[in-house]
Every structure is written in C-alpha cells, then in structure tokens.
Amino acid sequence: MRPILEIAKMLQLDADDLFVYGDQMAKVRLDALPDKHETSSGKIVLVSAINPTRAGEGKTTVSIGLAQGLKRIGKHAALALREPSLGPIFGMKGGGTGGGQCQLEPSTRINMHFTGDIHAVGAAHNLLAALLDNAVHFHSGLDLEHRQVFWRRVLDINDRALRQVVIGLGGRTNGVPREASFDITAASEVMAILCLAEDLSDLKARLGRILVGFDRAGDPVTADKLQAAGSMAALLQDAILPNLVQSTEGVPAFVHGGPFGNIAHGCNSVIATRTAAAKADFVVAEAGFGFDLGAEKFFDIKCRSSELWPNAVVLVVTVRALRIHGCAESESRGNPDEIKRGMLHLDHHVKSVRAFGFEPVIAINCFAEDSEADLALIESACAERGLRVARTTAYTEGGAGAEQLADVVAKASNDPQPEARYLYDLEQSPEEKIESVARTIYGSGGVSFSRQARKELERIRCLGYDKLPICIAKTHLSLSTDPDGFCQPEGFELPVESIRVAAGAGYLLALTGDIVTMPGLPKEPAAIGIDLNDVGEISGV
Structure with a gap:
C-alpha cells in the first residue's frame, strides 16, 4: 500500500484537506469538498449486474478491476463505493471489499469498523428512538400515542431475534411497554439520509x-x-465526510455510506460520488445487487435527488448466474442450452438499462472453473444482440485482466449522453410509481396491495407524502419476490405488503413478498471462521 497522502495528491488533495487515520485511511474535510453547484468533468461509470446467485457475482471486484484497468490504459480514475456492513461479514456473504488482485485496502480495517461511520449512523438513529420513548414516558406536550410509534431501532449485526421485541418492561421507571422492532443499520433511514445529503445544512x-x-x-x-x-x-459530524482509501494497485477510492440494495436504496453517498467526479476523469460507481434493485434506485432516487447522471453503464454477468437463470439445477457445468436460456435474463436487464437511455457494456466476470466454450457462447450471444462485451480476469490478474473492459467502457462513455429520464413522474400516485417499476424493471404483470399497505397509502396521501419517489424492497436473487424463482418469470404479480414513509431520505419504502429489514445469520455463519492471532492480525474475512 502507498501512504494515503500520496493517494490524496493524485486527486489534488493536500494533508490540510484531510483527517488522517494512520497512514492508510483518511476523510476529506468539509472545506475541501466540491460545491454541489459546481460542474464536474469526471465521467461516471455505473456498474451493475444481472440478478446474482447467493455467492455473489463479483460486482465489487469487477468495479475495482475496471478502475485499475482504466488506470493502466492511461485514464485518471477513482472509485466511489459503499462501505461494508458487519451483517454480511459475519453472516453469509463475507467481506465487501472485492477480492483477489482487486481489493480495497486496508481491506480488513474497512470490513470491520473502518472510520466508524456505520456506528455513528446507528448511534444517531437510536438516539432518536431513545428521545422518542423518553417523550412517551414523560407524557410530553407532543402527546405521543405509543401504539402509533413506528420508528425502529437498529443494529449492524444480523439478529433475527430482534425483528419483533417488547420494550419498557419492568415497571413504571422503565418506560411504557410497547411492541418494537429492529432493522439492520444498513436499512436505517439515517443511513439513506447520510448518503443522499448534499451538505450539513441538507443533512x-x-x-x-x-x-x-x-x-x-x-x-x-x-x-x-x-x-x-x-x-x-452532531453524532454524524465526521460520518458525513467521505472516506479516502485505495485499491490493490493504488487507485484512489472514496468508500462512503452503506445502504443495502435489496432493503434500502443501495448507493454510496452523493458527496463521495460528486467529490470523485470533481477530482478524477473517470469515476467507477457501483449500485447494490442486480440492475432491478440498486441501479434502478441509483437513477430514480439518487440521480433525481442530486442531478448527477452517469456516462456509461456496465452489466456484470457470469457463467454460473446465466446457468442458474437458465433453469439449471446447479451452478456446475451443464448443457449449453442453459446459458442460452439464461441470456433471456440478460436480455431483460439490457431492456431495463435502455429504459434509462443507455446501451450497456457487458462484463463477463471469468472464474477458474469456466470453460472456454461457455465463455465464447456468451460472447457470441452478445455479439448477435449487438451488445458491447468484454471478459475480465481482474480477480487473478488485477488491472491487466480488465484492460479490454476498460477500453470498451472508455469508448462507451463517449456515446451521446442521454438526457435524464426516470421511470415515473413524481406527480403520479404511489401505486402508479410502484407499478411502473414492477412492469418495466421486474417484468411483472401487475401489483397487488395488502390491506395494511392500502391503509398506509391512504394515510400517506392525507399527509402529502404521495409525491415522493419509490424505493422497493425485495429479494435480490430473482426478478420476482420469490428468492428461488431463478427461471425467467413472466406475468407474475408483485405483492406489496407494507409501505413505510422515509420523509427525511425523501422516498416511500415499499416492502414486498417476505422481505425482512433485519437479516438472520445462516446455519453456519462466517463469524465462526474469523479470528484474531497473537500479533493482532485478523483472519477469515
């Protein structure tokens, strides 16, 4: 790793512009951040994917590899990515800093506590919960109805036992007993606010x-x-400042904010993306999970709020994901027809990208077990469709394995930039907005609303929140709400179970199917393989 001050100099940032955390990490001070009204010259490349398998398709690795590839072909590149949550790290997915020769460094510190941003978000969120219950306890002038309190508490650890709890037990001195709930911190509205805020005043x-x-x-x-x-x-004083680290090959990386893509809006902070675009010629940004989740929200929520707009879109595909979405019984090598059927899944996501005016670049993330025949079949199928495509072997080869992808993306960024367009107008009803996303992005045949959701929608209209954008929470594993619905679904119904108002973040959160906002640990959590040795080194992340 290079000293962080050397990385900062690549972005025209001096020591006085930074809060330095040792010699490997830093935050950019407020007075060094670009004004939201400044015009940035940097081109934003949005990296998304088809729906992943449970193991993930290496989207973060591809993003880091792409940035390193851009550097190798002579482009001044930077990354704008999300911070990892402890939930997946100790749960099923593991670390969130890339892999192989394409990692954010120092990866272990970034994965564990980093600069404390997520903890600050949790503290601010839970402070509001404490003040709220304190007002209920003392019968404040607000005359709060404790049965009409729906602000939840948060924790940055997967813990299904906290999804529904009862608080205030133990007598009058311990508060007013009521039902309550916990979300994971990545789903906190405070996290969304941190990532969408333009400055302290907006925060x-x-x-x-x-x-x-x-x-x-x-x-x-x-x-x-x-x-x-x-x-x-005040608790978010430092958390709002973007974090600066580097990739394995010394590409500057702004890693800031961590909302999940399936249960939140899935994009890193506006401040970090804007700063990267002001300091580099190319900014590689990533949106959580498949295009149906994080990328749709990148456009309809983040871009609409910030007026940022990308210059190119990359869709990551893998042999194993195409095979699964082609109705294969396993991810192992099988019939080529499975990949051909899986291309229908890619076709759907390409159509979604085009809904926002872009022609995507298809990045084939290659794994050691992939056969040449399968990879060539994907390339041929993309060529038949007129799609730009490139393989990437960045996991094993670093930036050298992503040079071809970088070249294709750099050329794609010179395409005429489409004017900003969204899937729906804010004047439409919430039901119409949800249906627009469901039909266009998911391929749904319609939307159904539970009795609870309809009651919530009526209240939303009465309170004047119906003009807000929509953030849909659903499984990331398929286009429908069925996590096992891998085959290309057609005409399914999207069931909306409830709708939360996130007035500060500026959207309505529609929860669909069986989605939960506090994940649980798997039968064999990744935590059991993580350890600290006698010299203070962490292993197993």
Missing part, C-alpha cells in the same frame, strides 16, 4: 423531516418536533 433538514409516529390527534410527529435533529447531526 440537518432531512434529519428533522424524519417521521417517527403520530400523536393522539392523529397528527404526524417528526424528529424536528422532538428537537432531535441537532444532536443527531
């Missing part, structure tokens, strides 16, 4: 708009009414 305004419940008259109670926004913002 405080968004925090103040958080809707936490209703009083006995049925009127909304916000964080502003609880006088909580100031203290919450």
Whole structure:
C-alpha cells in the first residue's frame, strides 16, 4: 500500500484537506469538498449486474478491476463505493471489499469498523428512538400515542431475534411497554439520509423531516418536533465526510455510506460520488445487487435527488448466474442450452438499462472453473444482440485482466449522453410509481396491495407524502419476490405488503413478498471462521 497522502495528491488533495487515520485511511474535510453547484468533468461509470446467485457475482471486484484497468490504459480514475456492513461479514456473504488482485485496502480495517461511520449512523438513529420513548414516558406536550410509534431501532449485526421485541418492561421507571422492532443499520433511514445529503445544512433538514409516529390527534410527529435533529447531526459530524482509501494497485477510492440494495436504496453517498467526479476523469460507481434493485434506485432516487447522471453503464454477468437463470439445477457445468436460456435474463436487464437511455457494456466476470466454450457462447450471444462485451480476469490478474473492459467502457462513455429520464413522474400516485417499476424493471404483470399497505397509502396521501419517489424492497436473487424463482418469470404479480414513509431520505419504502429489514445469520455463519492471532492480525474475512 502507498501512504494515503500520496493517494490524496493524485486527486489534488493536500494533508490540510484531510483527517488522517494512520497512514492508510483518511476523510476529506468539509472545506475541501466540491460545491454541489459546481460542474464536474469526471465521467461516471455505473456498474451493475444481472440478478446474482447467493455467492455473489463479483460486482465489487469487477468495479475495482475496471478502475485499475482504466488506470493502466492511461485514464485518471477513482472509485466511489459503499462501505461494508458487519451483517454480511459475519453472516453469509463475507467481506465487501472485492477480492483477489482487486481489493480495497486496508481491506480488513474497512470490513470491520473502518472510520466508524456505520456506528455513528446507528448511534444517531437510536438516539432518536431513545428521545422518542423518553417523550412517551414523560407524557410530553407532543402527546405521543405509543401504539402509533413506528420508528425502529437498529443494529449492524444480523439478529433475527430482534425483528419483533417488547420494550419498557419492568415497571413504571422503565418506560411504557410497547411492541418494537429492529432493522439492520444498513436499512436505517439515517443511513439513506447520510448518503443522499448534499451538505450539513441538507443533512440537518432531512434529519428533522424524519417521521417517527403520530400523536393522539392523529397528527404526524417528526424528529424536528422532538428537537432531535441537532444532536443527531452532531453524532454524524465526521460520518458525513467521505472516506479516502485505495485499491490493490493504488487507485484512489472514496468508500462512503452503506445502504443495502435489496432493503434500502443501495448507493454510496452523493458527496463521495460528486467529490470523485470533481477530482478524477473517470469515476467507477457501483449500485447494490442486480440492475432491478440498486441501479434502478441509483437513477430514480439518487440521480433525481442530486442531478448527477452517469456516462456509461456496465452489466456484470457470469457463467454460473446465466446457468442458474437458465433453469439449471446447479451452478456446475451443464448443457449449453442453459446459458442460452439464461441470456433471456440478460436480455431483460439490457431492456431495463435502455429504459434509462443507455446501451450497456457487458462484463463477463471469468472464474477458474469456466470453460472456454461457455465463455465464447456468451460472447457470441452478445455479439448477435449487438451488445458491447468484454471478459475480465481482474480477480487473478488485477488491472491487466480488465484492460479490454476498460477500453470498451472508455469508448462507451463517449456515446451521446442521454438526457435524464426516470421511470415515473413524481406527480403520479404511489401505486402508479410502484407499478411502473414492477412492469418495466421486474417484468411483472401487475401489483397487488395488502390491506395494511392500502391503509398506509391512504394515510400517506392525507399527509402529502404521495409525491415522493419509490424505493422497493425485495429479494435480490430473482426478478420476482420469490428468492428461488431463478427461471425467467413472466406475468407474475408483485405483492406489496407494507409501505413505510422515509420523509427525511425523501422516498416511500415499499416492502414486498417476505422481505425482512433485519437479516438472520445462516446455519453456519462466517463469524465462526474469523479470528484474531497473537500479533493482532485478523483472519477469515
């Protein structure tokens, strides 16, 4: 690893522009951040994917490899990625810093606690929860109805036992007993606010708009009414500053914010992306999970809010994912017809990319077990469709294995940039917005709303929140809400079970199917393989 001050100099940042964490990590100070009204020259490349298998398809690895490949062909590149959550690290997925020769460094520190941003988000979120229950306990002038409180607590660890809890037990001095819930911190509205805020003023305004419940008259109670926004913002004083680290080959990386793509909006912070675009010629940004989740939200939520707009879109595919979505019984080598059928899944995502005006670049992320015949079949099928395609072997070869992809992406970024377009207009009803996403991006034949969701929609209209964008929470494993629905679904119904108001973040969160916002650990959690040795080195991440 190079000293972080050397990495900063590549971005025209001096020591005075940084808060330095040792010699490997730093935060960029407020006065060194670009103004939101400044025009940035850097081209933004959005990396997304088809729906992944449970093991993931290496989208972060491809993103890092692409940035390293751009550097090798003479481009001034930077990364703008999300921070890993402890939930997946100790759960099933493992670390979130790439792999092989394409990692964020120092990877173990980034995976574990990094600069403490996620903990700060959790503290700010739970401070609001404590102030809220304190107001209920003391029968404050807000006259809160404890049965109409829906602000949840958060924890950055997968823990299914906390999905539904009862708090306030043990007598009058311990508060008012009520049902409560926990989300994982990556699903916190405070996390979304941190990632969508443009500056400190916007951060405080968004925090103040958080809707936490209703009083006995049925009127909304916000964080502003609880006088909580100031203290919450104080906890986020450093967390709002983007983190600067580097890749394996010394590409500058702004790693900031960590909302999940399946249960939140799946994009890193606006501040980090804007800073990267002001400091580099190419910015490689990633959106969580497949195009149906993080990338749709990148456009309809992040781009709409920030007026940032990408210059190129990359779709990551793998042999094993195409095989699974081609109705294979396993990910192992099988009949070529499975890949041919899997190309229908890619076709669907290509159509989704085109809905926003882009022609995607297809990145084939190669694994050691892939056969040449399978890889050539994918290339041939892409060529028949007129798609630009390139293999990447960056996991084993670093930037050298992504030079071809980098060259294709650099050329694609010179395509005429489409004007900003979204799947729906904000004046449409929430039902129409959800249906637009469901039909266009998921291929749904329609949307059904539970009784609870319909009641929530009526209240949303009465409160004037119906003009907000939509953030749909659903499984990342398929286009439908069935995590085992790998074969290309057609005409399925999207079931919306409930809708939460995220007024501070500026969207409505629609929960579909059996999605939960507090994951559980698998039968054999990754945590059991993580250890610390006698010299202070962590293994197993």
